[in-house]
Amino acid sequence: MAEAVVSAAVSTPSVAVPASLPVRAVLPWAFFVGLLALIALYFVGAEQGATSLFAGENVHEWVHDGRHLLGFPCH
Amino acid sequence: MYGSTVRSLLVRGMLAGLIAGLLAFAVAYVAGEPPVNGSIAVEEAQAAQEAQEAGGHAGHGAAAPAGGEEEEAVSRPVQSTFGLATGVLVYGVALGGIAALAFSFVLGRVGRFTPRATAALTAAAAFTTVYLVPFLKYPATPPAVGNPDTIGKRTTLFFLMILLSVLLGIAAVIAGRRLAPRLGNWNATLVAAAGFVVVTGIAFAVLPDNDDAIKPGFPAALLWEFRLASLAVQAVLWAAFGLVFGALAQRLLAARPAAAVTPADRTAPSLG
Numbered sequence: 553m554a555e556a557v558v559s560a561a562v563s564t565p566s567v568a569v570p571a572s573l574p575v576r577a578v579l580p581w582a583f584f585v586g587l588l589a590l591i592a593l594y595f596v597g598a599e600q601g602a603t604s605l606f607a608g609e610n611v612h613e614w615v616h617d618g619r620h621l622l623g624f625p626c627h
Numbered sequence: 628m629y630g631s632t633v634r635s636l637l638v639r640g641m642l643a644g645l646i647a648g649l650l651a652f653a654v655a656y657v658a659g660e661p662p663v664n665g666s667i668a669v670e671e672a673q674a675a676q677e678a679q680e681a682g683g684h685a686g687h688g689a690a691a692p693a694g695g696e697e698e699e700a701v702s703r704p705v706q707s708t709f710g711l712a713t714g715v716l717v718y719g720v721a722l723g724g725i726a727a728l729a730f731s732f733v734l735g736r737v738g739r740f741t742p743r744a745t746a747a748l749t750a751a752a753a754f755t756t757v758y759l760v761p762f763l764k765y766p767a768t769p770p771a772v773g774n775p776d777t778i779g780k781r782t783t784l785f786f787l788m789i790l791l792s793v794l795l796g797i798a799a800v801i802a803g804r805r806l807a808p809r810l811g812n813w814n815a816t817l818v819a820a821a822g823f824v825v826v827t828g829i830a831f832a833v834l835p836d837n838d839d840a841i842k843p844g845f846p847a848a849l850l851w852e853f854r855l856a857s858l859a860v861q862a863v864l865w866a867a868f869g870l871v872f873g874a875l876a877q878r879l880l881a882a883r884p885a886a887a888v889t890p891a892d893r894t895a896p897s898l899g
Contacts, residue, residue, distance in 0.1 A: 570734055570735045570740075570741065570742055570745070570880060571735055572734055572735030572736050573629050573632060573633060573731050573732075573734060573735075574629055575732070576629075577629035577630050577632070577633050577731075578633050578728060578731045578732055581630075581633050581634065581637055581728055581731075582728040582731075582732070585637060585724045585725065585728060586725060586728070588721075588724075589721035589722070589724050589725050590721075592717050592720075592721040593717075593718065593721050593722070595717070596713075596714045596717050596718050596721075597718075597786075598782055598786075601778050601782060602778050602779040602781075602782035602783065603779075603782075608700070609700050610700050610701065613699065613700045613701035613706065613710070614701050614705075614706070614709075614710045614713060615710055615713055615714035615717075616701070616706050616710060616770070617655070617659070617660070617663055617706050617707055617710055617711040617714070618655070618710065618711045618712075618713065618714020618715050618718070619714055620663060620767065620768070620769055620770060620853075620857075621655045621659040621663070621711070621715075621767065621853075621856060621857050621860050622714065622715065622718055622767075622857070622860065622861070623758060623761070623762055623766075623767040623785075623857055623861065624767075624782070624785065625765070625768065625778060625781035625782050625785050626768070626770065626778075627770075627775050627778055
């Protein structure tokens with residue numbers, strides 16, 4: 553993440569810094585989408601593993617291979 | 628007006644995440660399924676052996692240690708195609724959306740980068756902090772390897788490691804920006820990166836290990852093959868996301884009157 557600070561390598565005289573977007577405009581989207589995305593990731597990564605919202609094994613079994621290959625602890 | 632730009636970036640991020648997810652699914656199917664199947668075969672062989680040994684002793688019925696031979700709710704062919712695709716695509720779209728919003732925050736705030744370069748750096752940073760660093764401490768494990776009794780502990784540590792790594796990455800970027808006026812961009816970046824590595828290393832040393840995650844006797848070559856495949860899936864996912872989203876964001880923002888990007892950029896068609 554820290555490499556994001558480099559600027560000399562990419563900048564040329566013709567490149568202007570793109571205008572930044574106001575935080576006020578980004579924040580509501582970030583909050584709502586972040587929440588939805590985390591719920592989706594929970595179902596892919598952890599449901600019916602460490603914790604269960606739904607009984608049974610179907611969610612776990614359905615995303616089983618993806619969970620392993622994406623790096624989540626599975627069982 | 629800015630809100631609609633953020634919305635447009637979000638839509639493009641999820642779309643890029645979907646495309647990246649499709650490519651990652653192809654890699655997962657081709658490179659990842661063979662070691663997954665190999666691990667399940669090892670698991671079944673071990674379970675069969677245990678059942679046989681237990682059957683030899685009086686008292687233990689074959690039913691008691693039948694954990695490995697559980698009736699599967701979802702068949703292997705479905706798990707390795709539709710199931711795998713569901714997992715990878717949901718992951719791609721969800722993280723594509725989050726990454727697009729992270730991009731919206733950092734655009735124009737981390738240096739003189741075009742939208743395309745900002746997208747590439749955002750994707751590289753996400754790959755490093757969300758996957759690579761946690762993977763170095765708690766690597767992906769194939770089926771049959773984990774001890775079910777410790778799944779709670781392992782899941783907690785894994786998510787904790789992701790959170791810690793992302794926060795450290797953000798801190799490193801902020802520190803780099805603060806140091807840049809004094810040290811210059813190059814040296815400030817080096818100092819911030821070194822700080823990230825050192826603090827991450829301390830976290831690795833302090834956090835508990837997952838020694839019990841791997842059963843003794845599990846084939847090392849199979850484990851290596853699986854972990855390489857897992858790394859490839861994530862590397863392809865984030866590389867594809869960075870490139871696709873970068874191209875889409877560049878076109879979108881070049882069309883935005885307020886954003887002065889390079890004159891070399893073609894006047895893009897207006898994309899809503």
